[in-house]
Amino acid sequence: MRDDLLTLRGMRNILPREKAKINKIESEIRRLFKVYGFKEVETPTIEPLELFELKSGEEIRHRMYRFTDLGGRNVVLRPEVTASVAKLVVQEMRSMPLPIKIGYILNVFRYDEPQHGRYREFKQGGFEIFGSKSPLADAEILEVSSRLMDSLGIGNYYVKIGHEGVLRAILTRFGVEENIQDRVLGLIDKEKLSEAFEILASLQKGVEVTELIKRLWEIKSRNPAEALRKAEAVVKDIPEAIEQLDNLREIIELAQASGVGEVIVDMGFARGLDYYTGMIFEVYVKDLRIAVGGGGRYDKLTGILGWDIPAVGCAPGIDRLSLVLNDDIVPKDDIICLIISMVKEGDLLASRLAGMMRARGIPTMVDPTRRDLNKALSYASKRGFKYVAIIGSKEVENKVVTLKDMEAGSQEELKPEQIVEKLSQYSI
RNA sequence: GCCGCUGUAGCGUAACCAGGCAGCGCGGUGGCCUGUGGAGCCACUUGUCCGAGUUCAAAUCUCGGCGGCGGCCCCA
Structure with missing residues (x-):
């Protein structure tokens, strides 16, 4: 400096x-x-x-x-x-x-x-x-x-x-x-x-x-x-x-x-x-x-x-x-869900999901880096995000998103509408 | 305006007292590892606040400046 x-x-x-x-x-x-x-x-x-x-x-x-x-x-x-x-x-x-x-x-x-x-x-x-x-x-x-x-x-x-x-x-x-x-x-x-x-x-x-x-x-x-x-x-x-x-x-x-x-x-x-x-x-x-x-x-x-x-x-x-x-x-306020699009074909779905979440007032971030899933998870972990939504070629094909609960470590495949519904309790 | 303490990478520190190759941790970036191994490994990244002085040699000692922290004064 x-x-x-x-x-x-x-x-x-x-x-x-x-x-x-x-x-x-x-x-x-x-x-x-x-x-x-x-x-x-x-x-x-x-x-x-x-x-x-x-x-x-x-x-x-x-x-x-x-x-x-x-x-x-x-x-x-x-x-x-x-x-x-x-x-x-x-x-x-x-x-x-x-x-x-x-x-x-x-x-x-x-x-x-x-x-x-x-x-x-x-x-x-x-x-x-x-x-x-x-x-x-x-x-x-x-x-x-x-x-x-x-x-x-x-x-x-x-x-x-x-x-x-x-x-x-x-x-x-x-x-x-x-x-x-x-x-x-x-x-x-x-x-x-x-x-x-x-x-x-x-x-x-x-x-x-x-x-x-x-x-x-x-x-x-x-x-x-x-x-x-x-x-x-x-x-x-x-x-x-x-x-x-x-x-x-x-x-x-x-x-x-x-x-x-x-x-x-x-x-x-x-x-x-x-x-x-x-x-x-x-x-x-x-x-x-x-x-x-x-x-x-x-x-x-x-x-x-x-x-x-x-x-x-x-x-x-x-x-x-x-x-x-x-x-x-002061209450901690941070992103609830990080959306990770692992392939270019997933970006459209990621954008659609992010838009839906934010319209409902759920603090959401799209990982803009296209890095290893490991690193993206590491980022979400360090920042203390509750959920990550993973979109890879598998998800694109089935028109679903994998939602991972970072605290429990569990995950499930859901439709975008279901994710919004599940996380709407965090809307601000 | 006055006084004290202090200044080493982005951050935190070691080396300073007793001068002799500036090291570590965290972070960041990139790479490896089939998409969850939230890890690990490798590499890279960046520094002695500035300026004089003493010395063969200064992060280290001296002086000055600047900055930070704190005290006086005053306030918020």
């Missing part, structure tokens, strides 16, 4: 076994689209650079595949889908009744260093609800994320949940501007608290705000009620923050009522995307360090694009789900 033609770093070929798992995950996601009323859409792979400069956050921004197209436009391969879908809704769906529920399954591109579960091209599913501020919408997003895990048979997962509104309410109370808030939350997200505090200190915001954030940041618990109680005690003098906490409590209660699995509340949790305004979460599988999905509320994003409606959504990571999925979740 010429090494200048090798697959690019971070890109990969997806082989049949892996692809079958991915298909399984996608079909579960599409089933949930229908069960929950999300309409699937597709957005362009290439978007204007500006779309993601707006609110996607520093982390994603400097990992974009960006280039100038032949028309001189600054463009990127989408690093995420939410901004595109928000734009789609603003651009195309202004006359639709709210709420608008949109789903997607699309590939995205980020120029990260590849490692376990991280590629430069990967696939996300997505569930987005536009036009509702209600905690019911937040809870539904948590519910559908959780339901996907259940329906894929992934039991050992938990949801890490936080709320950017609480932190933002505190910062707003102390007069910190929004773009500074984005930076501070970004640093808190990276657990670089001291750097976040340096920014606040340089703005002369006093020690009180850093103290509040620090105490809030320390609250992490598997017991949501307990975490919320502690958080309330911290922000008791800031009504706007209390309001946000109440919102989080309501969301968690609704989510648990609908059957969301284990929840861990983390008040110091922020996310790298700047557009989040409220509840945020990530889904983790135990024993795997990386998130298999995430999401949150982003009430300001569509406003920037020209239609001010609240929104909440999530994105399951299809490749990462595949990583934790057992191979045996």
